[in-house]
Amino acid sequence: MRFRSNLEKVLTENKFAITAEVGPPKGSDPNKIKEKAELLKNSAHAFNITDNQTAVVRLSSFGGSVILLNMGLEPIMQISCRDRNRIALQSDVLGAASVGIRNILFITGDHQSFGNHPEAKGVFDIDSIQLIKIVKKMRDDGVFQSGDKILATNPDIFIGGAANPFADPLEYRVDRLEKKINAGVDFIQTQSVFDLDRFNIWMDEVRSRGLDKKVHILAGITPLKSLKMTERMKFHVPGVDIPDRLYDKMKKTDDYKKTGYEVALNLIDEVKKIRGVHGIHITALFWEDIIPNLVEDTNLMAR
Amino acid sequence: MIITKQKKLEVLLDLIKNDSVFIAGCSECATLCNTGGEKEVLEMKENLEKRKINVTGWEILDPACHLQNDKRLLREHKDSIEKAKKILVLACGNGAQTVSDALPNKEIISGNDTLFLGEIKHTNEFEKKCNLCGECISNLFGGFCPVSLCPKSMLNGPCGGSVNGKCEVNKDIDCVWDSIIKRFKEKGELDKLKAISAPKDWSKSNEMTWRTPR
Numbered sequence: 455m456r457f458r459s460n461l462e463k464v465l466t467e468n469k470f471a472i473t474a475e476v477g478p479p480k481g482s483d484p485n486k487i488k489e490k491a492e493l494l495k496n497s498a499h500a501f502n503i504t505d506n507q508t509a510v511v512r513l514s515s516f517g518g519s520v521i522l523l524n525m526g527l528e529p530i531m532q533i534s535c536r537d538r539n540r541i542a543l544q545s546d547v548l549g550a551a552s553v554g555i556r557n558i559l560f561i562t563g564d565h566q567s568f569g570n571h572p573e574a575k576g577v578f579d580i581d582s583i584q585l586i587k588i589v590k591k592m593r594d595d596g597v598f599q600s601g602d603k604i605l606a607t608n609p610d611i612f613i614g615g616a617a618n619p620f621a622d623p624l625e626y627r628v629d630r631l632e633k634k635i636n637a638g639v640d641f642i643q644t645q646s647v648f649d650l651d652r653f654n655i656w657m658d659e660v661r662s663r664g665l666d667k668k669v670h671i672l673a674g675i676t677p678l679k680s681l682k683m684t685e686r687m688k689f690h691v692p693g694v695d696i697p698d699r700l701y702d703k704m705k706k707t708d709d710y711k712k713t714g715y716e717v718a719l720n721l722i723d724e725v726k727k728i729r730g731v732h733g734i735h736i737t738a739l740f741w742e743d744i745i746p747n748l749v750e751d752t753n754l755m756a757r
Numbered sequence: 758m759i760i761t762k763q764k765k766l767e768v769l770l771d772l773i774k775n776d777s778v779f780i781a782g783c784s785e786c787a788t789l790c791n792t793g794g795e796k797e798v799l800e801m802k803e804n805l806e807k808r809k810i811n812v813t814g815w816e817i818l819d820p821a822c823h824l825q826n827d828k829r830l831l832r833e834h835k836d837s838i839e840k841a842k843k844i845l846v847l848a849c850g851n852g853a854q855t856v857s858d859a860l861p862n863k864e865i866i867s868g869n870d871t872l873f874l875g876e877i878k879h880t881n882e883f884e885k886k887c888n889l890c891g892e893c894i895s896n897l898f899g900g901f902c903p904v905s906l907c908p909k910s911m912l913n914g915p916c917g918g919s920v921n922g923k924c925e926v927n928k929d930i931d932c933v934w935d936s937i938i939k940r941f942k943e944k945g946e947l948d949k950l951k952a953i954s955a956p957k958d959w960s961k962s963n964e965m966t967w968r969t970p971r
Contacts, residue, residue: 574959576959
């Protein structure tokens with residue numbers, strides 16, 4: 455069987471996949487990405503390069519992905535709908551495919567008002583579900599959104615998307631995932647899991663509809679580094695759900711990093727057991743150097 | 758004024774699907790646009806009845822975007838609204854939603870398409886004037902607004918595509934930069950257009966404003 459990417463191979467062969475996030479720098483120095491990637495290279499199958507996340511200007515996800523390719527690592531390039539219209543989005547998919555990027559994750563994107571250029575005009579010409587459908591048709595049918603034919607090679611992309619099992623309104627969350635699947639998504643990375651009960655409710659519904667057979671689901675894991683970070687995520691990051699129980703644990707400890715690490719370890723052990731979870735996606739914000747230990751201690755063999 | 762265009766009758770019939778309807782028009786913009794005043798509402802009633810659609814009643818809201826007025830006026834039609842399966846609103850998109858706020862349990866059909874905020878040039882001739890950017894700078898451009906009237910919203914002069922003062926995107930519209938330059942030239946003030954206009958702050962625009970400050 456032919457696989458578009460190593461990530462697709464790992465997931466298709468039912469191995470537990472690990473992806474890790476590499477946030478690009480606020481500048482054009484490639485070494486910032488190389489250093490992080492060097493640190494993580496044996497701890498994940500593929501690496502997300504975020505696209506101006508939280509609407510803060512950073513080195514582009516395309517640039518970052520090329521840096522990884524040159525290191526022999528596999529990028530998951532993220533593309534957000536906030537900053538580009540359908541012309542640029544389709545063009546960027548072609549460009550990415552042309553240099554050998556094989557995994558792209560499509561998101562609608564954080565609103566520009568959250569970032570460092572709140573005066574910017576958001577594009578939002580199309581949303582993530584529409585974009586996923588467009589890219590699937592580019593890949594499988596060789597047509598652009600307009601119906602125009604692709605003249606020289608369809609982009610051979612393993613299509614990723616995001617899902618948030620914790621966002622409001624809860625009763626719609628699985629419907630939205632199903633919509634993404636129907637649009638053509640191949641793999642899903644979820645919002646960071648902290649509330650296992652909620653996550654299990656979502657996964658139960660996912661399984662009862664047979665959706666875990668139609669898409670590869672990677673559960674989001676974010677190690678909490680400090681009380682400040684816990685509070686920021688609990689109270690200020692939309693869509694993140696940190697249960698009080700966990701918050702109390704972080705408040706009471708005298709070693710935040712140690713407790714945060716144990717919590718992450720435990721979460722990984724628990725999500726591993728959930729049927730239908732095909733891997734984890736680790737986002738260690740400003741704490742990337744913890745990922746190798748985490749992967750080793752949970753006996754998740756990457757590569 | 759909010760400029761609207763009535764949807765085609767076939768489109769509306771498709772949405773109504775032979776169900777009973779109550780028609781709501783608007784006393785202001787839609788009346789002036791001839792898309793939802795008393796005349797058009799009665800014409801619509803006749804057209805629908807000709808096709809055996811039960812029109813249970815009608816009202817011209819005053820204006821449709823005024824929630825309290827809508828509630829008051831629609832209360833007087835309690836029975837005919839109850840009998841109607843759908844409410845056909847011949848107003849702007851705002852009017853349709855305000856009627857929906859006033860009648861949350863009813864299926865609302867927005868009978869008009871809302872085009873732009875513009876001027877009545879002559880009867881039934883309208884021209885876009887304002888994009889609701891939240892920070893009016895037309896004073897910097899001799900009373901013209903390039904944000905709204907230039908398809909690229911260019912603030913530092915024309916793109917170079919206009920021919921004889923007409924826009925390259927649409928030959929029916931004037932290049933606003935042609936008009937701006939003409940006006941400054943007449944006043945001998947072309948120098949004033951030399952300064953670089955800064956990027957706009959879109960956070961003040963309708964992109965980011967939902968309510969007036971309380």
